[in-house]
Each structure stands twice: as structure tokens, then as C-alpha cells.
């Protein structure tokens with residue numbers, strides 16, 4: 031079933047040490063349900079869900095505990111059965127480090143399902159796309175590749191948008207991460223079914239499942255599953271390993287040779303990209319009526335005893351995961367959510383696993399040494415050579431240093447996908463990505479300020495105009511009044527004159543007549 | 549337990565400024581050996597003097613500017629600059645002149661602009677330009693290649709000549725001066741001789757100046773290694789070579805009796821040193837792929853113009869300095885199309 035596809039490749043990129051073997055040696059293990067689950071109401075891109083339960087409520091695995099307030103959000107479910115003990119702010123895995131609203135559940139160990147949960151839709155082929163979309167939305171499926179974009183939103187391209195290609199992204203170009211690899215090895219059929227369901231929803235676009243050339247075992251499993259499914263229009267494509275080959279824009283370019291327009295979406299090209307894990311979650315939501323309550327997480331890195339992939343209930347504290355993986359090893363740990371290139375570091379391990387949490391990387395300081403002190407940029411251009419967006423990171427750096435907001439925007443700061451390839455190769459060890467992020471937020475703030483100032487200016491101008499208008503109107507009124515008065519007076523005078531004339535005429539007539547008569 | 553939370557990426561490649569600079573130095577070794585073989589110990593003495601002065605100046609300037617001395621000395625950039633400048637100097641140039649050139653290049657060409665990374669001009673070439681303007685006579689006094697020398701100097705004698713200006717007894721100053729082949733040909737052509745007549749002399753080797761052709765070939769070898777380990781990219785050297793050879797070829801085809809052949813140009817003077825080591829200085833050069841090619845072409849063409857019509861013995865240095873000025877413009881107009889902006 032695996033048809034070789036002509037690949038177009040993408041510019042730049044780096045070869046990274048992969049470290050994948052460490053966690054693919056053993057099958058996926060299931061982490062027991064912890065005594066306490068802390069489930070954030072905002073695990074996805076978009077608006078946070080609104081709490082649907084309160085302290086004291088009994089919940090089951092799959093009970094809705096957070097409702098999406100609008101379309102651009104995702105439903106949140108209880109990951110196991112028990113009692114809600116609190117709805118309060120708790121630390122969550124987020125780069126800001128700020129606590130956010132979470133539902134805290136004391137689990138009862140029974141893991142019961144709600145009586146009124148969604149029924150399995152084995153015969154999804156005869157279900158309408160709208161119904162399936164609804165099911166995906168109700169199941170709280172969000173992008174499991176890290177960005178946690180609500181899946182149902184992506185599956186609703188709008189009435190006059192045709193999706194011609196659905197890309198299932200099973201490329202894990204960041205080192206250490208293997209959760210999609212093991213998912214494919216053990217549950218390839220889930221991915222294939224999920225892709226078929228999506229295909230059904232989207233009106234039968236072509237489907238390409240992309241994975242790295244190195245993932246042999248996953249490829250075999252996938253090919254078998256595809257053969258078994260026997261659905262036409264679905265192929266597997268192997269992509270050379272090079273970071274960031276799994277970036278959405280890079281993958282689309284590799285597969286089609288086309289570029290997502292700046293500031294646009296793949297949908298503008300009629301393409302949709304979904305992560306393999308997300309696709310599998312859709313299959314489970316539809317076929318089995320299982321809302322998203324767990325995910326596979328890679329625990330890896332030299333700082334942990336036994337790197338491995340775990341199926342983990344959402345809301346499980348990360349320290350449980352690390353304990354299960356043999357605990358910390360060595361010294362000077364760094365805890366990273368996601369991969370080493372784009373992931374963010376955590377201050378402590380008492381935060382819950384969320385939908386976007388694909389990997390917990392535990393490193394020792396010697397394996398990931400603190401960056402050496404940065405030297406100035408020597409303009410070697412290595413960063414530009416590896417930039418997949420064809421930016422000139424060194425120019426952006428100089429502009430960021432000089433706070434040249436106009437220039438840096440023009441040179442594509444907002445096209446930067448923050449992949450970190452530039453900072454990885456920089457011989458001067460410059461924290462380029464950090465600087466770009468900073469510049470972006472500075473520009474956004476100043477844009478905001480400007481908008482605010484503009485609004486204030488407009489408000490002021492509006493008020494000024496209103497006052498002026500009022501003044502004018504007043505003046506106008508006064509003038510009219512005066513005119514009216516004058517007109518009245520004038521009319522009176524005229525009447526007087528008329529009378530005078532008439533009197534004079536009458537007198538003259540009288541005289542004439544009198545004279546004639548006399 | 550509060551762990552460190554540095555920004556992504558959390559891993560880094562193993563490249564460093566220090567490694568880049570050290571690799572440049574390794575790559576210079578074959579050329580330096582060839583130069584020493586051809587021109588004697590003066591080459592080595594010049595390098596040692598230049599490096600010593602550079603280290604002293606760099607340390608002093610870093611102290612003055614309140615920068616971490618160890619961190620920046622360890623980047624080896626001052627040493628590379630010193631060695632490159634030393635390789636452009638006549639082998640018996642008085643030590644104090646070398647010192648002046650290095651000090652000027654480092655202080656005015658680099659640190660006053662803000663140090664590593666901030667200098668718009670190639671510091672080695674700034675030093676060279678100052679020397680050739682200040683001491684035009686001394687800067688053209690090259691030694692005859694060993695084969696042609698009446699007496700070769702030992703290392704100690706060389707040191708004496710360079711540092712104290714003392715010639716060994718019985719040696720006339722004239723015996724030690726000799727124009728470079730480029731200079732030689734230029735003078736002869738000006739005197740009305742044809743290439744045919746000039747070629748016969750002992751100054752010529754196989755295709756270019758005797759000795760010089762080997763020096764250039766060995767710098768080319770070192771440069772090829774730099775390309776291989778990706779310290780430099782192909783665009784700049786290719787640009788310089790094409791920029792130098794293309795006009796030379798054109799004029800040579802039109803008038804072979806009055807013009808140097810392109811091969812002569814490529815294997816003379818500082819052509820290969822310039823193409824692979826000097827024009828490739830990242831800090832003062834262009835950074836976009838097309839920009840690098842333009843930059844190299846400019847250096848090559850300017851060098852050819854200066855060699856052909858200018859008053860200086862070689863044109864690489866001024867070619868580089870002139871092109872340095874054009875870098876901001878070049879980079880601006882050669883910026884690649886960003887992903888997602890127009891195109892397919």
C-alpha cells in the first residue's frame with residue numbers, strides 16, 4: 031500500500047541526534063489511575079472551558095467537567111471516576127508558569143463510566159459528517175502533537191472550502207519523542223480508522239500518512255493496517271529525517287512543494303494536517319464512544335531511570351509518571367514538556383499531564399549543558415542556512431537588538447515558526463528564539479498600544495466633532511431664530527407699508543374723485 | 549524544588565566561534581609551509597610578531613572596554629586576524645611596521661567599532677591598507693623566491709633583520725629585495741615589453757610567478773578543506789575566482805601580449821589566500837547566499853582592476869575593503885524570498 035511519492039523537500043533544517051531507541055524498546059505501559067487528578071479547564075488552544083461541576087459532585091470516566099463556551103474551544107472530561115474536591119487554580123504545564131482553573135478529583139479506583147455516555151458508533155460510515163463532527167467536538171479531542179488545537183474546529187473547513195488532501199502527521203522530528211511511533215506500532219488500525227473517519231467527514235480527500243523513513247516497525251504495522259482496511263485514496267509516505275520535517279508548513283512543502291501563505295492556513299491550499307495521535311483519538315471517540323481522557327506520553331532523557339511510553343490519564347501529576355519510569359537519575363535535572371527544540375522547561379514536577387503533553391524530557395545538566403556564555407553574532411550565516419522558513423535569523427537578531435520593529439517585521443519575524451534550528455547551530459550560542467519571542471511580544475504590545483492610542487484618538491476626534499457639530503447646530507439655531515424674528519419684523523413692516531400705500535392710494539383717489547366731483 | 553527554566557531550544561550543536569577560528573588556522577598551515585619554503589623564515593617570524601602584538605592589543609582593549617578577557621581571547625579571532633595580515637606582508641618587513649599594522653587593524657578596525665561581530669571592515673585588511681599607504685616602499689620589498697636568492701637567511705639572521713634591521717655582514721640590501729611577479733610584469737609591460745619577452749625570465753614558474761603558484765595552490769587546498777568542514781561556503785571563493793578570472797580571460801583573449809592570463813592572476817599574489825581566507829571573513833562580509841556571491845565577485849573584479857590599472861601591488865585588500873562598504877546594500881537586495889510570501 032505504501033506508494034513512493036515524489037518529495038519536494040524543504041529548505042534548511044538540521045540533523046539532530048535522535049535518541050529514539052531509549053524509549054521504543056518496551057511496549058506502551060499503562061500508568062495506574064492516581065489518587066488525585068488535577069484536570070485543567072484550558073488544555074487546548076482557544077477559549078478555556080467553563081466548569082460544569084462543583085465540589086462534591088460525583089463524576090465518572092468521561093463525565094463532562096468543562097463545557098466549551100463557543101466553537102473555538104474543547105470540552106473537558108473527567109479522566110476517571112470519583113468525587114470533585116475542588117474547582118480552583120492549580121499550577122499547570124504552561125510556559126508562563128501561572129496557575130489556572132482546574133477541576134480536582136479524588137478518584138475512587140472504580141473507573142466507572144457514566145450511564146448516559148455517548149454510544150459507540152461502529153457504523154460511522156452511515157453517520158452524517160455533521161453528526162461525526164459533533165461527536166468529535168463532544169469528545170474533547172484536541173491536537174495531541176503539542177499545539178492542542180481543537181480537532182473539531184479543524185474538521186469544519188467551512189461551506190465553500192474544499193479539502194483535497196488530508197495529511198496525517200506521524201513525524202516526530204524532535205529528538206527523544208516516540209509516542210506516535212509506538213502508537214503506530216501497537217495501534218496502527220486506530221490511526222487508519224481515524225483517518226478514514228476524517229476522510230468521511232471531509233468528503234473523501236486524498237489521505238497521506240507521513241512518517242520518518244527510520245520508523246520501520248511503525249511503517250510495517252501501518253502498511254498492514256492499511257491493507258486490512260482496504261480504503262482507496264490512502265497512502266503512506268516516508269519522509270527523510272531532518273528537523274523540522276514534522277512542522278506543518280515544512281511537511282506540506284515536502285509533500286506538495288507548495289507553501290502555506292504567510293499568515294494563512296494549510297486550508298488555503300485545501301490541505302488539512304492532523305497529528306497521528308489526534309487521528310487515533312477521533313477513532314476512539316467515534317467507534318468506541320470514548321471521550322479523550324488519556325494519551326500516550328513519552329518519558330525520556332538521561333535523567334530518568336527507565337525511559338518508556340505510558341498511557342496516562344489526563345490530569346495525572348507528572349511526578350507520578352517519573353516515578354513509574356524509575357525516578358530521577360543523576361543530578362542537576364531539567365524537566366521539559368515537549369521536545370528539546372521547542373518544548374518548555376518546568377519549574378517543578380507537580381503539574382498535570384494535559385492533552386498537548388506528548389513528552390516529558392528529564393535531562394541532567396551534563397547531557398544538556400547550560401548554554402555557554404553568548405558571544406556577539408559573527409554573521410556566519412549558519413542560522414540562515416538551516417532556517418526552514420528561509421529567513422535571515424542574523425538580520426532578525428540585529429534588528430531585535432536595535433529594536434527596529436519596522437525592519438524586523440518586514441524581514442519576516444512573524445513568519446518565524448520558532449523551531450530553534452537557528453539557535454541550535456549558532457556558533458555564538460545566541461538565544462535567538464528567545465529574542466524573537468521577546469520582539470514579537472514587544473511588537474504585539476506596541477501594536478496594541480497603538481490601537482489603543484488610535485481608538486483614544488478616534489474617540490477624542492469624535493467627541494471634538496460632536497462638540498463642534500453641537501456648537502454649529504446651536505449657532506445655526508440661533509441664526510435661524512434671528513432670521514425668523516427679522517422675517518417677522520420685516521413682514522410686519524411690509525404690511526405697514528402696504529397699508530400706507532393703500533391709504534395713500536385711497537386718499538389720492540378720494541382727492542381725484544372729489545376734484546372731479548367738485 | 550525549583551528547576552531551571554531556560555528558553556528553548558534546550559540542546560545546542562557543538563559549533564563555536566572558537567572552533568571556527570581554530571579551523572581557519574589549521575587550514576592555513578599548508579599555505580604557510582609553502583610560503584616559508586619559498587620565502588624563508590621571515591614568514592614565520594612575521595606571524596609570531598603579529599600574533600604577539602594581537603594578543604597584547606586584544607587583551608588591553610578588552611580590559612579597557614570592560615569585557616571578559618578570557619572569553620573573548622578564547623574565540624581566537626584576534627589570532628586569525630594577525631596571521632592573515634602577517635601573510636600579506638613582505639617577509640622581511642621591519643617588526644615595528646608589522647606591529648603598527650596589527651595594532652591599527654585591531655584597535656581601529658575592530659574594537660573601536662564595538663569588537664567581535666561589530667566591525668564593518670575586515671580588520672586584517674584595515675591593517676594592511678594602513679601599512680601600504682604609510683610605507684608604500686617597504687610594502688613592496690618582497691624577497692626573491694629561495695631558488696633565485698643569492699643567499700638564504702637562517703632563522704636567527706632573519707629575526708635580526710626583521711627586529712633590528714641588521715643585515716648579515718657582506719649582504720647588500722639589494723640582494724634581499726625583489727618585486728613580486730605581479731609587480732615585475734606590470735613594470736615591464738609599462739616599459740613596453742611584451743608578455744612573450746617577459747615570460748622568459750626566471751621570475752616565471754610553470755604558469756605564474758615562480759614559487760607563488762605553489763603557495764596559491766596550497767592555500768587553495770586549505771580552503772577546500774574549510775569548504776568541506778563547512779566553515780566557509782562556496783559562494784565567496786567562487787565569486788572571487790570568477791570575478792578575477794573572467795575579466796582577465798576576456799582581456800587576455802583580446803590582447804595576450806599585453807595582458808596576464810587568468811591562470812596567472814589566480815595563482816599570483818594573495819589570490820587564493822584572499823578568496824578562501826580573507827574575503828570569507830563572516831563579520832564584514834555579506835550573509836545571504838546570493839549576497840555572498842555578489843560580494844566575492846565584487847572583490848575579484850576590483851582586485852583585477854587594481855592589479856591591471858591601479859598603483860598597488862595587489863588588489864585583494866582594497867577589493868575587500870570596498871566591498872565591505874557595499875555589504876548592507878547587498879544583503880538587503882539579495883534577501884531570499886521568505887516561505888509563504890508569493891512564489892508557488
Ligand code: SF4
Pocket residue numbers: 406407408409410411412413414423424427452455456457458459460462
Ligand atoms: S549562526 Fe549565530 S553567529 Fe552565525 S550569523 Fe546566525 S546568529 Fe550570527
Ligand code: SF4
Pocket residue numbers: 413416417418419420421423445446447448449450451452453462463
Ligand atoms: S526559529 Fe525562526 S528564524 Fe530560527 S530557524 Fe526556526 S523559523 Fe528560522
